[in-house]
Amino acid sequence: MQSFGGRQLARALGPWSRIEDSGPAYARLAAAIRMLILDGRVPLDARLPGERELAGVLGVSRTTVTAAYDLLRSTGYAASRQGSGTRTTLPATHTSSLAGSFWSPFGPDGSDILDLAHAAPEAPERTLHEAYEVALSQLPRYLPTCGYDLFGLPALRAAIAHRFTVRGLPTIPEQILVTSGAQHAFSLALSVFTDPGDRVLIEHPTYPNAIDAIRRLNARTVPVAFAGNGWDTDAFAAALRQTGPRLAYLVPDFHNPTGLTATAVERDALASSLAENRTVAVVDETLSELALEGDAPAPFATCLPDQLAVTVGSVSKPFWGGLRIGWIRADTTTVRRLASARATSDISSAMLEQLATVELLTRMDDVLPSRREELRNRRDALMSAIDTQLPGWSVRRPRGGLVLWCDLGSPVSSRLVAAAERHGLRLAAGPRFGVDGAFERRLRLPYTLPVQTLEHAVDVLAQAYAAVTDGTAISTANIHDLFA
Ligand SMILES: Cc1ncc(COP(=O)(O)O)c(C=O)c1O
Structure with missing residues (x-):
């Protein structure tokens, strides 16, 4: 069970008393903790700090924290057991459909909440259908086998290797x-390359599930901020030199959430720092096939020796996340090491999905x-709706x-997300993409829904933003609605 100390929770809470503008302090504190639970900044089944400790760190009375925890318990967001303190939970209606993850595209009961918390497009229906038809027709050939393949179906390994080769990185199956999926690929690489306490360099902001995966293995993040419009290659080099991370996690193409793409000069500088420090880079290419202007750059691994480049990718964004097919490209020795680690948790990917892929x-x-x-x-429609x-x-x-990284002009992201959720619009607040409560001025907006839906979402967003910035976000009367 992960434990949150008072200081750690206080950092995640940031200016919590402003999440809601009015109402008693205990209700505002409970609302702020609930928000952290719902957007995944505080994981499920994490132990919350003791009441006295949290009261001391936040500078509020113990009664305030006790009442906030009571409210969380009575609304299903916390539970206490003798001897194990107060743990985070979800109300029963949530847990049934979210299956343990708070950050889900689906409403509590499959409801039609508008989801802009996820950057994942719908499937190209017809293409997917046809791919599955072909897969089904080929399946009988594989039925006499055991169906397991630790490394992946040979035909799929060959197709993925071919795609790398076509993109400029010669690769053998x-x-x-x-x-x-790519998240599985990243977690696997982390588990093979890092031990508890090791450092992992990340871009800051970055993809939240990567941050969570690093934390779950008790490794430590070394965040390196961007420099305005690109990678701060000097800061990156200094962080590598000074902190000696075991791995660096990079998203150089159409970065999630900033949308930035590293230039050739930046790529060379990042790669030569990695090579100088002999640091392995896990390069996340989940978004690399989605160039919307011009061509995508060649794979980042073209700048690195094979032993230092572990590239992860998937068909989730170009095709569909529901396929759950991804990959790792590395040197053959690393691939064998990763495969034997994989065997302990997941022996093979699904045959039909591999054939369809x-x-x-x-x-x-x-x-x-x-x-x-x-x-x-969709991108242009979303930008123009925001502009208006x-x-x-x-x-x-x-x-x-797939995303816009909006600068809101003031640090209202968490409050805006809380207000929008009550209007049926689910968003991921800026701090979800960083560590220690950074990015309250930012909001990530994916352009993954149809144009009309995006335009409607911006209407809702504008109302929520007006409410938040003119101080009418939530009245005392509806603080309890928030927990309903
Ligand atoms: C940068 C990045 N990496 C990994 C993933 C997860 O991809 P997959 O569905 O292949 O696990 C995502 C999905 O949003 C992503 O944006």
Whole structure:
């Protein structure tokens, strides 16, 4: 069970008393903790700090913390057991559908909440259907086998290797390990390369599930901030030199959440610092096939010796997250090491999905142009709706990927997310993408929904933003609605 000390929770809470503008302090504190639970900044089944400790750190009375914990307990967001303190939970209606994860695209009961918390597009229905038809027709050939393949189906390994080669990084099938998505690939690499206490360099902000995976293994993040419009290569080099991280986790193409893409100069500088320090980079290419302007850069691993580059990717963004097919590309020795570690938790990826993915990769160049076109339209529609309805925000146009990283002009992200949720719009607050409560001025908005839906979402967002910034976000009367 993960424990939160008073200081750690206080850092995550940030200016908690402003999450809600009015109402008693205990209710505002409970609302702020609930928000951290719901957006995953405080994990499920984590032990909250003792009441006295938290009261001391926050500078409030112990009665305030006791009443906040009582409210969390009575609304299902906390539970206490003799001897094990107060733990975070979810109300029964949530746990049934969220299956242990707070950060889900689905409402508590499969409800139709508008989801802009996830950057994942819908499936290209027809293409997927056809790929599964082909897969089904091929399945009988594999039925006499045991169906397990630790490294992945040979035909799929070959198709993934071919795609790397076409993108400019010569690759043989033995350099590929098929995984259950890119997140599985990253967690596997982490578990093989790091021990508890090791440091892992991350871009700051970065993909939240990567931060969570690092924490779960009790490794330590070394966050390196961006320098305005790009990578701060000097800070990156200094962090590598000074902290000696075991790994560096990088998203150089259409970065989630900033939308930035590293330039050739930045790539060379990052790669030479990694090589100088002999630091292995886990390069996340989940978004690399989604160039919306011009071509995507060649794989980052082209700048590094093979032993220092572990590239992870998947079909989740170009095709569909529901396939749960991803991969790791590394040197053959590393691939074997990763495969034997994989055997302890997950012996193989699903056969039918692997077969369907072979077909999808074969058709990639036919399918992607229209997918990119659709995303371009959505990106431009979302930007123009924001420009019209929220003129005080500033937003940079990403050259690819799936998200806008909005600068709200003031640190209201968590409050805005709380207000929007009550209007049926689910968002991920800026601090979800960082450590220690950073990025309260930021909001990540994916352009993964149809144009009309995005426009409606911006209407809702503008109302919520007005309520938050003119101080009418929530009245005392509806503080309890928040927990309903
Ligand atoms: C940067 C990044 N890495 C990894 C993932 C997870 O991908 P997968 O569905 O392949 O596990 C995502 C999904 O949002 C992502 O944005």
